[in-house]
Amino acid sequence: MEDSEQVLEILAEAKIIAQRYYALTKKPLGITGEVAEYEAARILGITLTPARQNGYDATELVNGIVRTLQIKGRCLPNGCTSGQQLGSIRQDKEWDAVIMVLLDSTFNAVEIWQAERADVLAALAVPGSKGRNERGALGVAKFKSIGQLRWSSPA
Secondary structure (H helix, E strand, O other): OOHHHHHHHHHHHHHHHHHHHHHHHOOOOOOHHHHHHHHHHHHHOOEEOOOOOOOOOEEEEEOOEEEEEEEEEEEOHHHOOOOOEOOOOOOOOOOOEEEEEEEOOOOOEEEEEEEEHHHHHHHHHOOOOHHHHHHOOOEHHHHHHHOEEEEEOOO
16 A cells, blocks of 8 residues: 555544544544645645645645645634634745645535735734734635635535
């Protein structure tokens, strides 16, 4: 069995455990980032980088040019988006765009959004929010307003 197939198999098992954990605690298990990365790779066909790559999580070939992507995931039980924030976006590193993977309470992707670097940096620079300005954290709704929907789960 190929390494990527083994990883997907392990993630499938982890998703089941995460579902059980959420049912008991109403809190997501700390695997959202890993699941988001593999869902993005599986659905969009992007290439994940090795762990601890400096500044980005994946690459994508677009018109013969390699683009670098940060991937952020958020588990949104029952479609709740009000006030939800993404993890810190590394502004000081090199990357071309940020991918946001929204997961349901069963850790299945429901939407994947993309925002370009210039738009993300401009949104992070708007004065007023300590979380946004100091930690580089954008809200899900704000990310949607500056990004484009790349994929949506069939109803």
